[in-house]
Amino acid sequence: MLAKKTIFPHSLILMAALPVFLFCLGGKSPEWGLEEVLSIGTLNDTLIFQWVGVVVDRDQNIYVTDTMDYSLKKFDANGKLLKKTGRRGQGPGEFAAPRYVSSYGNSIYVTDQYIPKIQVFDKDLNYISSIPVSIPVSDFSVLSENEIAVATLSTTKAGIIYIFNSEGRIQNELPYSFKQTPLMMEMVSFEFDQQRNLYLAYNFQDKIEKFDIEGKKLWSKKLLGIKKVKKEKIASLILPSKLIYKDIALDKSGNLYVLGGSFSKNPSRDVYLLSPEGLHLATLTLPDTSHCIYIDSKDYLYSRANEGVTLKKFRLRLQERGNISFLTSFNR
8 A cells, every 4th residue: 555656737637627527517426436457366376375565666567465475576567477585584585474565766665564674675576675663564655765654553652653764763753643542543554645745544543634744734534423443352452453444545636545444334345535635525345355455656446355365456437427537547
């Protein structure tokens, strides 16, 4: 859920004018949908065992972390496996449980659930270096060669996005909540747009928010009307047990996509589409449950199927009175 997208002015103008144009044509709200264009991995092959993270480069090559195979894999735009790297271990280029993946420039960055570091590879999957990270990573994104934004499971402070440099030192802190809340209640999935606006979807709260580059909250939304989350006792801790929002992604026009969790009408399948101003435009429904969503630089959406054995790629479409416009065509 993690490489940054570039926002082009002509796309912004087009998306802003489109709802008005459609209203003038017929007054009906547009219908948003998904068209599957690619599926990688099946129950009958060994391409993927259980993928967790996905990122796509400008050439539409697809990189996934396969936690059951202890590997990072590269596929071309047609789903052909080009290369894989990694094995079980804790040394350079090895994994104990590879998780999130991001990219910047010609580098691919991978976290590990059990190893406190981010490993860096080139696009041919050659190991380059490791960046020590002093906190557990619950989400991350590479903003530049010397800026890595990290959300954490830390229980010592309220909500903060930490900015690490390439040597693993914390350079900045971006607080998004100053309340002292129960354990894990401030966990978020996040994205930055090209202007460094920060978007958050709280994992255990019915809350989606946007902050500007100065840290000012621009808006906050509650989509599901959930006031209380079920909690369970695990060992000596009382923890929330059901996710409200699972992941977040942005398209090139600044529209926000939020994957719902257990409380959605279609659990782990409903994707809430919001405008940059926080207006709920539509709800898309994935054909299979997913733990995450990702949108690439051409506005294709990726999600999970078959409990991680399959990676699905979808074209986003906007339909009105039988006429279909594909968002990907706006951004080529």
